[in-house]
Amino acid sequence: LSLHTPxxxxxxxxxxxxxxxxxxxxxxxxxxxxxxTGRRVSVEYALIRDVNDQPWRADLLGKKLHSKLGPLVxxxxxxxxxxxxxxxxxSPKPVEREFVKRVLAKGVSCTVRD
Numbered sequence: 097l098s099l100h101t102p103x104x105x106x107x108x109x110x111x112x113x114x115x116x117x118x119x120x121x122x123x124x125x126x127x128x129x130x131x132x133t134g135r136r137v138s139v140e141y142a143l144i145r146d147v148n149d150q151p152w153r154a155d156l157l158g159k160k161l162h163s164k165l166g167p168l169v170x171x172x173x174x175x176x177x178x179x180x181x182x183x184x185x186x187s188p189k190p191v192e193r194e195f196v197k198r199v200l201a202k203g204v205s206c207t208v209r210d
Contacts (some may be wrong), residue, residue, distance in 0.1 A: 097126055098140045101148045102157040110148070123164040130168040137165055142174045143195060149187040154195040158202025171199055171206040 101107045104118050117125075126137045139161065143149050161169045173196060176186040187195070192208060199206040 097122065097137055099157075100140070100142055102153060102160050106148060119160070120164075123160060126169070127164050130165060135168075137169045139169060139171045140174060141171055142176050143187045143192055144176050145185045145187045145191070147184060149191050149195055151194060151198055154198035155202065158199040158204045158206075161199075162203045166203075167205075169204060171204060173206060173208045175208065 098111065099107070099119070099122070100110050102119060107119055126139075129135070130137050141148075141157070157171070161171065173192065175192065176184055178185065196206050196208060
């Protein structure tokens with residue numbers, strides 16, 4: 097599941113399909129999938145410097161995922177690959193580590209893709 101932010105305001109700009117299916121609707125569908133299949137949901141989250149890497153977003157992500165999916169979810173943080181001409185860049189390693197720490201503190205499994 098490509099989420100990239102836990103809030104609809106930013107997700108509307110990062111993931112245009114969010115205009116049709118809001119974060120909570122997507123998470124409800126993910127819960128249905130987990131319940132029917134018994135499989136864990138993998139959430140993809142591209143971490144972008146100063147865009148979606150704030151501590152409050154990590155807290156909100158962990159809170160929403162724990163509430164909706166409990167132990168049936170894993171967050172896969174993806175450091176943004178540098179792209180020539182892009183206005184976006186990867187978050188610094190200390191910010192990345194803090195983000196992981198905060199998601200884990202909410203009881204949600206979280207790792208960084210190498």
